Amino acid sequence: MTHVTRCPFTALSIAVALTFYSHSTSGQAPGAAKKMELDSPLLQPWTGPHGGVPPWNLVRSEEFVSAFDAAIDESNADIKAITDNAEKPTFENTIIAMERAGRTLSRLEAIFFVYASNLNIGPIPDIEKVIVPKLSEHEDSIYQNKELFARISSVYENPAMTDGTFDLAQRRLVDDTYKTFLRKGAKLKRSDKAKLSQMNTRLARLFTDFSQNVLADEKGYVTWIKDKSELGGLPESVIAAMANAAKDRGNQGGDWAITNTRSSMDPFLTYSSNRPLRETVWRNYYSRGDNGDKYDNNKIIAEILKIRAARAKLLGYATHAHWRMEPTMAKKPEAAMDLMMKVWPKALARVREEVADMQKIADEEGAKIKIEPWDYRYYAEKVRKAKYDLDFNEVKPYLQLDKLREAMMWAATQLYGLHFKQLSGIPVFHPDVTVWEVTDADGKHVGLWYLDPYAREGKRSGAWMTDYRAQENMGTPITTIVSNNSNFIKGADGEAVLISWD
Incomplete structure (x- = not known):
C-alpha cells in the first residue's frame, strides 16, 4: 500500500583550492539587551586552534537578531571611520580599510547562514525573515554612501592605477570595488537610491520566502x-x-x-x-513550490521578475540579464545566448535519440507506454545495459562514500601536495559534521575543512561549498576555513553509504 502525506511544516567534492526568534526585551532593565549583545559569543573573535574556529557549541538562536543589530552598528562605525578620515584617500586608508571593516558582522553571517542552509528548523526560518532584509538595507547604506564612494573614486582615478605603482592585485581590487559600487547605484540621485533600496529590501524578503517555500515542500x-x-x-x-x-x-x-x-x-x-x-x-x-498552496512560489516569481526589471531600468540597464552578465566573462546576455544556441540543437537532437532508444526497449518489453519524464532514469539504465552491457548496480558497491572521500584526499595529495588529518574536539553544528586539518607538503597549516555529507530536515537540497573564513594575506596571513555540504542518504546503522556514479 502506498500513499503520499503532506507533513506539517514547522519551521563532496573536496575544496582543494583552499586560497571564505528573537526573545522580546520588553521588561528588561535599561542596557540589559545591549549587555547581552556585547557578551554574546556570536560577537566575539573566534578562539581555538589555527586562528580560531566557529563557536558552534555556544550558539543561541535567541541571540541572533540582537547580535546582528550590534554587528551592523559596529560595521557602520567602521565605515564612518573611513569616511571621516581627513587624510587624502589612499589604497591603504580606503580600500584596505574597507576590506577590514565589519569583521564581526562577517563572522556572524558565516555562522547564521550555515543555520539557514543546513539547520533551517525551529525558530530559524522566522529569524531569517528578519535578518535578511536588515542585511540588504545595511549593504545599500554602504554602496549608496556618497562620501565613501568619493574616496573610492579618488583611488580609482589615481595615476597609481596606470603608472605601475599599484601591482596587479591592487589594481584589480580597486577596479572591482569601484565598478561594483557603480552597479549597486552609487551614482544615482538621492530619490532613486531610496527607490533602489526599497526594491532590494523587497527582493531580499521574496528570495527568503522563495527558498523557505521550497524547503517546506522538501520537508512536507x-x-x-x-x-x-x-x-x-x-x-x-x-x-x-x-x-x-x-x-x-x-x-x-x-x-x-x-x-x-x-x-x-x-x-x-x-x-x-x-x-x-x-x-x-x-x-x-x-512541483516543489508549485502546488497551489501557501508554499506556492508562482506569485513570488512574478514579483521578483517585475522588480528585477524595474531595478535594471533604474540602474541604466536594458534588462536584469544585462545587469547580471556585465561583470562576467560573457559581458552581455546576447553572448551567453549565442553560445547556448550553438549547443542547444545538438543537445536536443541527442535527447531525442536517447528517448527513442528508451521507447524501443519499452516497446520490446510490451510495456505499452509512451516514455515520460519519470521514465527517463529507469529506461536509461536499461539502454546502458542493452547497448554497453553496463549495469551501474555492479559499479555502485565500489562507490562507498567514505572510500570516495579517502580517494579524493589521496588525489589532492598526489596533485597538490595537500594532506588531511581528521580532528576531534572542534565544535560542530551537527553530529554528522567532521573536521579536517589541511596541510601542505611541508606540513604547514593551510586551512580547515568541514564536511557535512548527509540529508536532514531543514537542510536545503543539492551540494555546495562555503567558506566560514576567507584566506587573507593583508599583513598577518589568515588561513581559510571551508566546508562541503551534500545530501547523501544515510543507510542502516553500521552500513556503508553507497552513492551513484552520477
Missing part, C-alpha cells in the same frame, strides 16, 4: 511504502536508505520512505519498476 512531501511488493527493482542499498528515512520519521506512514530531495528521488526513479509510484515521486520533486 514524503512518499511512503507499506507493501514490500512495491519495492521491485530497487537495490538493497536503496531499500536500506528508504527504511532508514522512514525510521527517522517514526515510520508514521510505512516502513519505507522516499523523501522529496534529489538524493532520495534520483535512485528511486533509476531503479524502481513501479511506474505509477515513479510518477508520484517525480511530480512531488519537480
Whole structure:
C-alpha cells in the first residue's frame, strides 16, 4: 500500500583550492539587551586552534537578531571611520580599510547562514525573515554612501592605477570595488537610491520566502511504502536508505520512505519498476513550490521578475540579464545566448535519440507506454545495459562514500601536495559534521575543512561549498576555513553509504 502525506511544516567534492526568534526585551532593565549583545559569543573573535574556529557549541538562536543589530552598528562605525578620515584617500586608508571593516558582522553571517542552509528548523526560518532584509538595507547604506564612494573614486582615478605603482592585485581590487559600487547605484540621485533600496529590501524578503517555500515542500512531501511488493527493482542499498528515512520519521506512514530531495528521488526513479509510484515521486520533486498552496512560489516569481526589471531600468540597464552578465566573462546576455544556441540543437537532437532508444526497449518489453519524464532514469539504465552491457548496480558497491572521500584526499595529495588529518574536539553544528586539518607538503597549516555529507530536515537540497573564513594575506596571513555540504542518504546503522556514479 502506498500513499503520499503532506507533513506539517514547522519551521563532496573536496575544496582543494583552499586560497571564505528573537526573545522580546520588553521588561528588561535599561542596557540589559545591549549587555547581552556585547557578551554574546556570536560577537566575539573566534578562539581555538589555527586562528580560531566557529563557536558552534555556544550558539543561541535567541541571540541572533540582537547580535546582528550590534554587528551592523559596529560595521557602520567602521565605515564612518573611513569616511571621516581627513587624510587624502589612499589604497591603504580606503580600500584596505574597507576590506577590514565589519569583521564581526562577517563572522556572524558565516555562522547564521550555515543555520539557514543546513539547520533551517525551529525558530530559524522566522529569524531569517528578519535578518535578511536588515542585511540588504545595511549593504545599500554602504554602496549608496556618497562620501565613501568619493574616496573610492579618488583611488580609482589615481595615476597609481596606470603608472605601475599599484601591482596587479591592487589594481584589480580597486577596479572591482569601484565598478561594483557603480552597479549597486552609487551614482544615482538621492530619490532613486531610496527607490533602489526599497526594491532590494523587497527582493531580499521574496528570495527568503522563495527558498523557505521550497524547503517546506522538501520537508512536507514524503512518499511512503507499506507493501514490500512495491519495492521491485530497487537495490538493497536503496531499500536500506528508504527504511532508514522512514525510521527517522517514526515510520508514521510505512516502513519505507522516499523523501522529496534529489538524493532520495534520483535512485528511486533509476531503479524502481513501479511506474505509477515513479510518477508520484517525480511530480512531488519537480512541483516543489508549485502546488497551489501557501508554499506556492508562482506569485513570488512574478514579483521578483517585475522588480528585477524595474531595478535594471533604474540602474541604466536594458534588462536584469544585462545587469547580471556585465561583470562576467560573457559581458552581455546576447553572448551567453549565442553560445547556448550553438549547443542547444545538438543537445536536443541527442535527447531525442536517447528517448527513442528508451521507447524501443519499452516497446520490446510490451510495456505499452509512451516514455515520460519519470521514465527517463529507469529506461536509461536499461539502454546502458542493452547497448554497453553496463549495469551501474555492479559499479555502485565500489562507490562507498567514505572510500570516495579517502580517494579524493589521496588525489589532492598526489596533485597538490595537500594532506588531511581528521580532528576531534572542534565544535560542530551537527553530529554528522567532521573536521579536517589541511596541510601542505611541508606540513604547514593551510586551512580547515568541514564536511557535512548527509540529508536532514531543514537542510536545503543539492551540494555546495562555503567558506566560514576567507584566506587573507593583508599583513598577518589568515588561513581559510571551508566546508562541503551534500545530501547523501544515510543507510542502516553500521552500513556503508553507497552513492551513484552520477
